[in-house]
Amino acid sequence: MPAYPFDEIEPKWQRYWAEHHTFRTPEDVDPDAEKCYVLDMFPYPSGAGLHVGHPEGYTATDIVARYKRMQGVNVLHPMGWDAFGLPAEQYAVKTGTHPRDTTERNIANFRSQLKRLGFSYDWEREINTTDPDYYKWTQWIFLKLHERGLAYQAEVPVWWCEELGTVLANEEVIDGKSERGGYPCERVPMRQWILKITDYAERLLEGLDDLDWPDSTKQMQRNWIGRSEGATVRFPLANHTEELEVFTTRPDTLFGATYMVLAPEHPLVDEVTTEEHADAVSEYRQQAQKKSELERTELQKEKTGVPTGGYAINPVNGKEIPIWVADYVLASYGTGAIMAVPGQDERDWAFAEKYNLPIVRTVQPPEDFDGDAYTGDGPAINSGFLNGLDVDTAKDRITDWLEEHGHGEATINYKLRDWLFSRQRYWGEPFPIIHVEGEAKPVPTNDLPVELPAIDSYNEILEQDAALSPLGALDDWVATTDPQTGQPARRETNTMPQWAGSCWYFLRFIDPHNDEQLVDPEKEAYWMPVDLYVGGAEHAVLHLLYARFWHKVLYDAGVVSTQEPFQTLVHQGLILGETEYTAYVDADGAYVSAEHVDEGTDTRTGTDVSPQPVEQEDIQKDDDYFVLMAHPEIRVDARSHKMSKSRGNVVNPDDVIDEYGADALRLYEMFMGPLEQVKPWSTSDVDGVYRFLGRVWRLIIDAQGDTQVVGEAPNREQLRVLHETIQKVTDDIESLSFNTAIAKMMEFVNAANKWDAVPQAIAEPFVKLLSPFAPHIAEELWARLDHAESIAHADWPEFAEEHLKREVVEVAVQVNGTVRGTIEVAPDAPEADALSTARADDNVARYLDDGTVRREIYVPGRIINFVVN
RNA sequence: GCGAAAGUGGCGGAAUUGGUAGACGCGCGAGGUUUAGGACCUCGUGCCCGUUAGGGCGUGGGGGUUCGAGUCCCCCCUUUCGCACCA
Structure with a gap:
């Protein structure tokens, strides 16, 4: 039996939020009203579905979005799909399945997985880069680039990847291998579309100065630009x-x-x-x-x-x-x-x-x-x-x-080079370009979008021998006429790289259904820039540099009002698999201590050793090393590895939700440690936050399922504990220190459990504090505390200084810098009083008697130190 | 090789301007409760000595500044992440 009925209340509130449009973005807002645009890097909907890394960043932004909403701020918190890309097409090559079918299926899966986590996205603004209504505007931006002389064709040596069947940008090739898949690439000269990002090198460099981004990311961009x-x-x-x-x-x-x-x-x-x-x-x-x-x-x-x-x-x-x-x-x-x-x-x-x-x-x-x-x-x-x-x-x-x-x-x-922008793929945005007598001409904007040719199955392309670009095989589509002159023309058969759609999607979220404009300028001016952007450090250069480049071009073209799109950027740290202990054995089955092992060989003999997993119970720590309990002279490796299918250490969020619920998963991901840090997953640690939620539930709901708070006025201590919690949780959300905010709420519950009864006036603010982190249980408790409206728009509690004051505090008393006792005095006790209380402590007195007091240090409410010799 | 970040209990991690190191959680130990539990509650838990009182040692290593250092300064070691002939 679960500690509390998460399996009932989570679906219930997810339905409620959808039916009541609880998280719909405010429309027709007062231009002076405070706003907060909280954005996740939208995912590529892969066939593998969500992994536990996704909800990490998404939970962080969701907490901020919910918190800001409760403070009465207008919040834009959207989600969408970066759905063009190679994997769907590679799958198509293998199976003939149309990439659109694969993509739709994957999106449906991602969407339902995300919805199970209870994120407060405005799903009415969902966008999909493969939707013609979306890529119409991607093409429109390309025409802007073209019009401004920033898109040109040239015969240049480019990276060709045989395996992927396309060229790749310099940035997508690492040590001669494709960034995606690690396939070998070679330099060949080809005629390609290129974007003149180098024209913006200086501005891309200068713009970094005023951004609230991790220094390491700014540094990487500076190095990449390489002035x-x-x-x-x-x-x-x-x-x-x-x-x-x-x-x-x-x-x-x-x-x-x-x-x-x-x-x-x-x-x-x-x-x-x-x-x-x-x-x-x-x-x-x-x-x-x-x-x-x-x-x-x-x-x-x-x-x-x-x-x-x-x-x-x-x-x-x-x-x-x-x-x-x-x-x-x-x-x-x-x-x-x-x-x-x-x-x-x-x-x-x-x-x-x-x-x-x-x-x-x-x-x-x-x-x-x-x-x-x-x-x-x-x-x-x-x-x-x-x-x-x-x-x-x-x-x-x-x-x-x-x-x-x-x-x-x-x-x-500059080291920065122009951006190779064309790919020989089907599953990408077609260029809005036609070729007339060898001249590239832009397609008029009112003819946009240039849609991908409809094909029933990808086999139609496979069967044809398209030497370089799949679209080139579709004669009916390629052959067209110049709308201005009526001359026969050929469509551009390259498509844009996956980066194109993600270069501007944050703008479309502001006005996703506008078919007249990319974005309404008034709305753009209100919502931009993005106030908090959270995503992986792997995009430190590519996506973030490309998006900044397009944004500056759009700024120059008068389409947007800010020079930079993302004011504050945070990278969530990678979540690694559970810590694994590995011993090594040689061919005879004898243990080889880990310090002698390097890349699978015994460094002393050069013979091969094989890794052997060891259970944690069979391990002990000997000084700085982990050793086998049965063979203390044999050291073992203890480390966590990146989750991967091949290693078999992938944790599926669906399984965690089935067992512990979405609130527990959200809470655990935030409790693991600082958001930006790399952290190992530990399923047994999920128990901790799950028990906490159970304690919260039982604090307010009794064994019969009835609400058990009391109407009495809270006492001083209860108020102090509550207000300390309000202060800490509020400060910690502001600084994205979610792990310590949760620790503080745990302390609150530990304290409250010792009370005879919990006053309603204490329970309600606490449930509000919890609600951004664990929204389902908070909604349920809020409803059971007799509220008809969702907690999502309840007022965020404010702490009052008067409740934080303590009458007495514990002050450590040191003699020569070593603590010899503690005393209880008023936080602002006069020095003479505090020192005499300190001297009166038996143990302190013992040390003072040993010599002459040369100096007395008193920091009120903190410390007393006697210097004696 | 260059650059950046980080090293704290068995584990994940806390620690305003330098001011009681180890909050909170996992794990572990003891007790309670329950028909039972991998449920729940209470207490304990850095290491060592001591029955207690208390003492010694402790934030990667070494030095320094200070009444006082996880925090500041110098040197070294390790790990992780970037970059890698950019003239």
């Missing part, structure tokens, strides 16, 4: 008219440039290569091209390169310096070419040493410097007119000189 100040320097080429342009952050070291390096892909390689070196260079380039990005990084210890035989002329001293080709220079950064200054650059030093290239120091290292390249500050040497200047001054001086002589200028460079 660096330096100079462009143009080196004339010996025997050629062209110049070789490089970017350097150290123009002050120009006199020390002893060779040049071109990336293998650099367009001038053929120009500068002499006949004598042509074969070697061409072979090197082929080798470099074959290397995957992974191999390049793996082989980074050893730099390689070949001379071209060509020479450049150092503009500052007229010296001829050799030009090399080496793949330690990246084609995609700067100009794809560098001036190498081994004296002040460790990479160049390593290369110069290997190939016996000259090294000239142009900064005087300190006397005790014994390294190779010196990258620190110091006076310039061997540098003509720069000699004696410190690095910063020398940079300024040489930059001026370059500008005066037309050899270069100050330059700011």
